[in-house]
Amino acid sequence: MLYLVGLGLGDAKDVTVRGLEVIRSCSRVxxxxxxxxxxxxxxxxxxxxxxxxxxxxxETVEQEADEILRDSKESDVAFLVVGDPFGATTHSDLVLRATKAGIQYRVIHNASILSAVGCCGLQLYNFGETVSIVFWTDSWKPESFYDKIRRNRLSGMHTLCLLDIKVKEQSIENLMKGRKIFEPPRYMTVNQAAEQLMEIVQNRRKLGEELAITENTICVGLARVGACDQKIASGTLQQLCMVDLGGPLHSLVISGCMHPLELDMLRQFAVDPSNFDQINVEDSSTYLSV
Amino acid sequence: MLYLVGLGLGDAKDVTVRGLEVIRSCSRVxxxxxxxxxxxxxxxxxxxxxxxxxxxxxETVEQEADEILRDSKESDVAFLVVGDPFGATTHSDLVLRATKAGIQYRVIHNASILSAVGCCGLQLYNFGETVSIVFWTDSWKPESFYDKIRRNRLSGMHTLCLLDIKVKEQSIENLMKGRKIFEPPRYMTVNQAAEQLMEIVQNRRKLGEELAITENTICVGLARVGACDQKIASGTLQQLCMVDLGGPLHSLVISGCMHPLELDMLRQFAVDPSNFDQINVEDSSTYLSV
Incomplete structure (x- = not known):
């Protein structure tokens, strides 16, 4: 049996009791x-x-899947994934290989940022399509995520933005020389994501587009959701360019239309509580005018 | 401290290790x-x-919240929620009351159907707005969820439909007579949800609307996700009117545009594997023509 075990979001104790039993009983983990x-x-x-x-x-998961699945018809193998096992595409591939080889599989679910984001107080039912924001380079600055956020916002929906993670990346020099030397891991911060989004807003303004998102749109930055030291900050897109949320992982939410109860929850996390209601009024009027 | 503890989706062992520690240490649960x-x-x-x-x-949560929060400044109280604590609106209300009373709170996250639905193989990133399907009565047959599914589908997105739960409902007679006698709990099945959706499709066809969803649209029925006896069935909307998925809870997914890997996953759960690819071709052509 192949077990796909979700580890949740915080630390070691966020595994489920069933997940822990499975991990302890498998021949390889x-x-x-x-x-x-x-x-x-x-x-x-x-x-x-x-x-x-x-x-x-x-590399291992994509190229050595058969090694992961080895003997799992006769014995049990566990494959641990932070969050819930079906957050990322690659694991469907592993499951399909197992099924093809006649290996049974079972999923032990756990918390994922896709549902845990509800802790900021925005209702999960009011989220539209989730987007990913990738690190821009000097020559590659994709803006497609902006159009998805815009579409969600025009339907009154919130948007969860998952922020880029770069692990085991090679510099172009090392890649060209075939040297397996990896750069230190990089995790996009809420500040970086907010800055990229601000740049797009400014580009679109220059193009004369009607803006559904502005520097004053209410956003929420979340860091280390589920961990003891998690941080949540709500404020304008501009305010979130500056807020310090500490270490990874970060996520960013762009608000849509808000219920009073959602606003009450967000107010708890306001970067500047004194003007939070003021910015909401300004934000809603911008967005309703489009 | 008020702890909101997610219990996950299956049985007692789906609580997290941290959640279990909290439950065992609180003064009231x-x-x-x-x-x-x-x-x-x-x-x-x-x-x-x-x-x-x-x-x-x-009733207790809405009317006796103060009793739940009693003494939780000095001692610890746990509030257990199936799935993740922030799936439903009502708990924001409890959190806000706690905050107002100066009581700290902490969330112990867990799996929720909103992310665990990924186990059917459809990518979570490709889901649009989640909808709720309520039990129709003779005189009340709301169709608004159909329009949301339609909107998701026209953007190529899948839709998770959460199905109605009726607990502690009173018959009109008992309600009028003020008798606190409750009807047995009712949980909507995938069959019932699919039938209601079929009826809307037929209504809209009569109205001459161009259909983004038909009897042949590929859907997925899920039952008891995360439990040992979970069941997943994929097939046309019509096929899902008949499939037997056993006891509650059920959820229904209406597919949008599918990646080949998503189709490969769904094929595993096909009600009729022999014609699954055929129906997909028919379904995509209907939906692309709108």
């Missing part, structure tokens, strides 16, 4: 290490689970 | 009992947690 991270490292997990973990980076 | 259910009852949870649980129905 892999830890997927490229779509998300916990606030603790592999060693802390190994100590808590009482098991040695085999790190599975993107 | 409430179990929210109206937005969702686990496949096991209160007694099984009490035995596993080693704690007595106080059932909190909608």
């Amino acid at each position: 892999y830890l997927e290490a490229y779509t998300s991270i916990l606030s603790v490292g592999k060693e802390a997990l190994e100590e808590f689970y009482g098991r040695e973990l085999i790190l599975a980076d993107r | 409430y179990l929210e009992a109206y937005t969702s259910i686990l496949s096991v009852g209160k007694e099984a949870l009490e035995e596993f947690y080693g704690r007595e649980l106080i059932l909190a129905d909608r």
Whole structure:
């Protein structure tokens, strides 16, 4: 049996009781290490689970899936994923390979940022399509996520923006020279995401587009959701360019139309509580005018 | 401290290790009992947690919130919610009351159907707005959810439909006579949801509307997601009117535009694998023509 076990969002203790039983009973335990991270490292997990973990980076999962599945018809193998196992595409591929090889699989679900984001007080029912914001480079500045946020917002929906993670990236020089030297991991902050979004807003303004999002749109920055030191900050897009939310992982939410109860919840996390209601009034009027 | 603890989706063992520690250490433990259910009852949870649980129905949470929060400045109180604590609106209200009273709160996240639905193989990133389908009565047959599904589908997005739950409902007779006698709980099945949707499709066809959803649209029925006996069935809307998925809770997904990998996953769960690819071709052509 192949077990896909979600680890949740915070630290080692966020695994479920069933998940922990599975981890302790499997003959091999892999830890997927490229779509998300916990606030603790592999060693802390190994100590808590009482098991040695085999790190599975993107290369391993994509190219050595057969090794992961080896013997799993006769014995049990666990594949651990931060959050819920079906957050990222790659794991469908692993499941399909297992099924093709006649290996049964079972999923042990856990919290995912896609539902845990509800902790900021915005209703999950009012979220539209989720978007990903990637790190821009000097020559590559995709804006497509903006149009999705715009579409959600014009329908009154909130947007969860998942922020880029770069692990095991090689510099162009090392890549060209075939040197397996990797850059330090990079995790996009709410500040970086907000700045990229501000730049798009400014570009679109120059083009004369009617703006559904402005510097004053109410957004929410979330950091380390589910961990003991999680942080949530609400404010204008401009305010979120400056707020300090600490270490990774960060997520950004762009608000749509808000129910009074949603506003009451967001007010708790306001960067500047004194003018929070004022900016909401301004924001709604901008967005209703489009 | 007020702890809002998610219990996940299956049975007692789907609580997280941290959640279990909290439950065992709190002075009072409430179990929210109206937005969702686990496949096991209160007694099984009490035995596993080693704690007595106080059932909190909608009335208790809405009208006796102060009793739930009593003494939680000095001692710890846990409020248990099936799935993730922020799936339903009512709990924002409890959190705001706590904050107003100067009581700190902490959320212990867990799996929610909103992310666990990914186990059917449809990518979570490709879901649009979530809708709720309510039980129709002879005189009340709301169709608004259809228009949301239609909007998602025209953008190529999948739609998760949460199906109605009726607990502690009174018959009109008992209500009028002021008798606190409650009807047995009712949980909408995938069959019932599919039938209601079929009726709307037929109504809209009569009105001459161009249909984005037909009897042949590929849908997915899910039952008891996360439990040992979970069932997933994919097929046309018409096929899902007949499929037997067993006991509650059920959810229904209406597909949008599908990636080949998503189709490969859904094929595993096909009601009729022999014609699954054929129906997909027919379905896509209907929907692309609108």
